[in-house]
Amino acid sequence: MTKSFTIILILFVSFIVHGQDTTPTVHSFVYNGRTYEVIETAIPWAEAAELAVSRGGKLAEINSQEEQEAIYNAISNMPLDFSQVEWESSLWLGANDINEEGVWIWDGDNDGTGTQFFQQGEIISTTNPPAPGNAVDGLYNNWGASLDFPSSIEPDNYGDQDALAITLIQWGSGEPGQWNDIWTFLKQFPIIEYPALKVPTDIENNLKVESTVTVYPNPTEDYIHIENHYTEIQTLTIYSNLGEIVRQVQPKQSKSIQVDISNLITGNYILKITTIDQKSTIKKIIKK
Ligand SMILES: [Ca+2]
Ligand SMILES: [Ca+2]
Ligand SMILES: [Ca+2]
Numbered sequence: 001m002t003k004s005f006t007i008i009l010i011l012f013v014s015f016i017v018h019g020q021d022t023t024p025t026v027h028s029f030v031y032n033g034r035t036y037e038v039i040e041t042a043i044p045w046a047e048a049a050e051l052a053v054s055r056g057g058k059l060a061e062i063n064s065q066e067e068q069e070a071i072y073n074a075i076s077n078m079p080l081d082f083s084q085v086e087w088e089s090s091l092w093l094g095a096n097d098i099n100e101e102g103v104w105i106w107d108g109d110n111d112g113t114g115t116q117f118f119q120q121g122e123i124i125s126t127t128n129p130p131a132p133g134n135a136v137d138g139l140y141n142n143w144g145a146s147l148d149f150p151s152s153i154e155p156d157n158y159g160d161q162d163a164l165a166i167t168l169i170q171w172g173s174g175e176p177g178q179w180n181d182i183w184t185f186l187k188q189f190p191i192i193e194y195p196a197l198k199v200p201t202d203i204e205n206n207l208k209v210e211s212t213v214t215v216y217p218n219p220t221e222d223y224i225h226i227e228n229h230y231t232e233i234q235t236l237t238i239y240s241n242l243g244e245i246v247r248q249v250q251p252k253q254s255k256s257i258q259v260d261i262s263n264l265i266t267g268n269y270i271l272k273i274t275t276i277d278q279k280s281t282i283k284k285i286i287k288k
Helices: 045-054 065-076 201-210
Strands: 013-016 025-031 034-039 090-096 103-106 115-119 163-167 179-182 189-193 213-216 223-228 233-239 245-249 256-260 267-275 280-287
Touching (some): 025 065, 034 065, 045 090, 045 189, 065 163, 213 280, 223 233
Parallel strands (some): 090 189
Antiparallel strands (some): 013 025, 025 034, 090 103, 090 163, 163 179, 213 223, 233 245, 233 267, 267 280
């Protein structure tokens, strides 16, 4: 057996998706050179797949023990608030047996087609768990199988369950991190995977503006000059180290501003420059 060494890099980034009143938190991490996200919005399985596709990805499809462990480690360390989800501490993955009962396919984009990875066992009666199922073509699976009740295993199609979730706590039929088939209409958080590294839109926008903004002198005692070479500045906000707004300026659409900060106490401040096209740049400034 050949052993392949995979470099696993996991890092967390959390940011807010800008919207109207609903601003779900997006938690992202990287495994094996690709970005994954958990979006803290509780929605049914099909909506979760639609959201994933609209963001350029699909609901996560787990194809190996390494990927399983990376995802489980990442999501179990996220500060997720599960109070709004309907099936406790469970998140959507990209598989279902909607087309044909017991035929489990990876279909994270919900286009109705995908590779079958598991054949569910025969269901003898609605009050008994099904017979053990089988992996198809040796493909990876991690269905719930409780140590306390080894005869009770997932997928059990309990009351017609057709969508795949990963559960972070122990339940009647499984251990934390194992998989469960649950009802498609339940509202859970999606886990999205992308085909490559994904720069969050907000950061991407910031990077585009970043190179065009000049702030000087820095450190400064009295005045700070901000110049944006291409786009006019709409709002300039100065935050203290504690995140409090200490100054806000709305120039009449100028590319160049001078702000008097002589009355601010000595220390580090954060400068946020928002241009008229709603892109923001963050700069650290030092008041002498
Ligand atoms: Ca598909
Ligand atoms: Ca089912
Ligand atoms: Ca189940």
